[in-house]
Amino acid sequence: MLSKLFKALSRSRSSIADAFNKLAGKRVTPESLETLEEQLLSADLGYITVESILDVVERHSKSDFIQKVNEHLVNLLPGKFNPTPFENPTILLVVGVNGTGKTTTAAKLAHLYKKMGQTVTLIAADTYRAAAVDQLKIWGNRVGCNLVCNEKTAEPTSVLFDGLESARANKSDVVIVDTAGRLHTYSNLMAELAKMYRVVENRFPEFTLRSLIVMDASLGQNSIIQAKEFGKHVKLDGAILTKLDGTARGGIVFPLFQELGIPVEFIGIGEDLYDLEHFDPNAYVDGLLGLEQNVK
Ligand SMILES: Nc1nc2c(ncn2[C@@H]2O[C@H](COP(=O)(O)OP(=O)(O)O)[C@@H](O)[C@H]2O)c(=O)[nH]1
Numbered sequence: 108m109l110s111k112l113f114k115a116l117s118r119s120r121s122s123i124a125d126a127f128n129k130l131a132g133k134r135v136t137p138e139s140l141e142t143l144e145e146q147l148l149s150a151d152l153g154y155i156t157v158e159s160i161l162d163v164v165e166r167h168s169k170s171d172f173i174q175k176v177n178e179h180l181v182n183l184l185p186g187k188f189n190p191t192p193f194e195n196p197t198i199l200l201v202v203g204v205n206g207t208g209k210t211t212t213a214a215k216l217a218h219l220y221k222k223m224g225q226t227v228t229l230i231a232a233d234t235y236r237a238a239a240v241d242q243l244k245i246w247g248n249r250v251g252c253n254l255v256c257n258e259k260t261a262e263p264t265s266v267l268f269d270g271l272e273s274a275r276a277n278k279s280d281v282v283i284v285d286t287a288g289r290l291h292t293y294s295n296l297m298a299e300l301a302k303m304y305r306v307v308e309n310r311f312p313e314f315t316l317r318s319l320i321v322m323d324a325s326l327g328q329n330s331i332i333q334a335k336e337f338g339k340h341v342k343l344d345g346a347i348l349t350k351l352d353g354t355a356r357g358g359i360v361f362p363l364f365q366e367l368g369i370p371v372e373f374i375g376i377g378e379d380l381y382d383l384e385h386f387d388p389n390a391y392v393d394g395l396l397g398l399e400q401n402v403k
């Protein structure tokens with residue numbers, strides 16, 4: 108049976124694997140390398156990765172270069188991410204631009220940690236859109252976890268405060284905070300993130316705070332620009348790449364890691380609670396290259 112990830116990467120695979128298939132069994136020429144370069148660049152792998160792939164292909168043109176490319180690509184990516192239950196109470200601050208999938212991902216994370224047997228609190232700190240709170244309430248019900256919101260305030264830090272008090276009282280292992288979509292240009296929103304950090308440091312020091320940036324893979328290079336800007340305001344601990352199903356831009360994971368150095372921890376491959384996978388470079392590269400012997 109094909110894995111869900113393998114299926115989700117089908118559009119990305121059709122452009123990337125196709126580029127290599129055209130070369131297979133043929134003599135590598137400058138022209139064919141140029142075609143490969145163009146096709147890989149259009150699949151959002153980024154210039155540095157594409158040039159390094161061309162090197163590998165040239166060096167191994169007589170042998171089975173696709174295996175070498177496979178190994179090379181796996182080595183360019185962060186290691187496999189294994190989510191484990193948190194031993195100390197941890198806050199996952201879910202940040203990113205509007206529409207990237209923050210609210211959905213917050214719910215998926217809540218579901219994942221609950222399944223691991225952890226006590227979870229979800230905090231609806233997107234006070235800018237009433238619909239965002241309703242959306243999270245529905246998810247919170249489905250997950251069956253503690254959910255804190257306060258429709259009476261437009262102050263995200265105040266919702267965070269209430270949420271952390273509630274998490275402290277019910278001894279939550281993990282607190283997932285859904286935040287408003289923001290652009291780096293909204294300086295007040297960025298200042299708010301800094302304020303959230305201060306609240307945790309000053310009032311809830313027993314919690315470890317981790318920021319996870321949610322990026323929409325279908326935005327390609329734009330998502331990297333966004334993450335760079337975010338990184339100027341908050342320390343980003345991990346990235347979550349969403350909407351890999353239905354986009355051909357799965358190659359974006361390479362420049363993302365090279366340019367930002369933020370490890371991809373999870374990937375979103377659909378709209379349901381289960382459609383979150385932890386990042387595994389081997390499975391991911393298999394999905395992009397479609398190597399038959401590795402097909403699960
Ligand atoms: N296909 C797909 N859709 C997703 C994924 N993650 C989120 N979405 C959809 O993207 C849209 C925006 O998601 P939402 O969580 O509201 O984004 P937010 O504005 O960042 O909070 C919704 O329609 C989600 O169902 C994913 O991994 N795959």
Ligand SMILES: [Mg+2]
Nearest residue numbers: 209210233239
């Ligand atoms: Mg939202």
